[in-house]
Amino acid sequence: MTAEAACTVVIVAYNSAALLSGCLAAIPAPCPVIVVDNASPDDSAVVAATARPDAQVMRAAKNLGFGPGANLGFAEVTTEFGLLLNADATLEPDTIAGLVAAARRYPEAGMLAPEVIAEEGHMQFGHDLPFRRLRGPVVEPVGDACCWYVGGSAMFLRMAALRKIGGFDPDIFLYFEDDDLCLRMRAAGHALVHVSGVRVRHLGGASSAPSAGLSHWKAFHQGWSRLHLEAKHRGRAAAWRLALAEWPGLALKATLRRGDERQVKWQGRAAGMWAWMTGRRATRISLGG
Secondary structure (H helix, E strand, C coil): CCCHHHEEEEEEECCCHHHHHHHHHCCCCCCCEEEEECCCCCCHHHHHHHHCCCCEEEECCCCCCHHHHHHHHHCCCCCCEEEEECCCEEECCCHHHHHHHHHHHCCCEEEEEEEEEECCCCECCCCCCCCCCCCCCCCCCCCCEECCCCCCCEEEEEHHHHHHHCCCCCCCCCCCHHHHHHHHHHHCCCEEEEEEEEEEEECCCCCCCCCHHHHHHHHHHHHHHHHHHHHHHHCHHHHHHHHHHHHHHHHHHHHHCCCCCCHHHHHHHHHHHHHHHCCCCHHHHCCCC
16 A cells, blocks of 8 residues: 555535645545535535546535534545645645655654645744743744644644544634644644645635635634634633633724724624624534524
8 A cells, every 4th residue: 555545635625616626636646535515605516526536525515614524524534544635735746655654753643734835935834822831933843843733724634543532623613623623632642743844835715715705704703713712721711801801802993993904804703702702603603604
């Protein structure tokens, strides 16, 4: 068996028809591929099936969200490893083989990540976790390195470790699902490793076709998911302190700064935080439900 055959690539698509052909074309032929179409209004599913006839294309009846959509795909994976890949990301040659080799070198690693290269040429090295005790500037690693966080645009997973912790949080529709997974993976005793010398090209923010409405709902879920993450890992009292510190300012800016191009994001984030505070579930709200 080749290294590539030991890894299944899972792609969660929503309105991604313009990107899927390029993404799928770069995946090595021996890799099994699963595309989860999150009830896209465009022809993402058809494009995926045409571009990669051997792929398993799963059509969700409704938009499940990113993490729940990934869970649907990973439930079908039978290989030792899985790679969760954004539709706007493109593998470079030997990326899968390099990640599999690294996973063999570091058996304690539950999650690994390649070097993710932005369209402008710089490395996208994730971010610090929202409430890590020892905070500091994010420094790009030189060589392989253990990290607190590995980014969600190309997340290489040891399937036994993913199953051990129960996959992605099914309550998170969008945003911070990768932070949550990293926190739980480390709590379960698994290392997170950033792998040097294997690369993925990432457009960034292009997985779905842009629109003003989508910008609002993305900001909405950023607000909701941030409070959910705080409550889950630090307690509801901490989440309420964060909400009361941030929500009034967001609501005021959204109301008073008319004409500011950031208004839609302020409105969305404030609405998402309010939804969390009033007990609404993000997966039921989706993109406007």
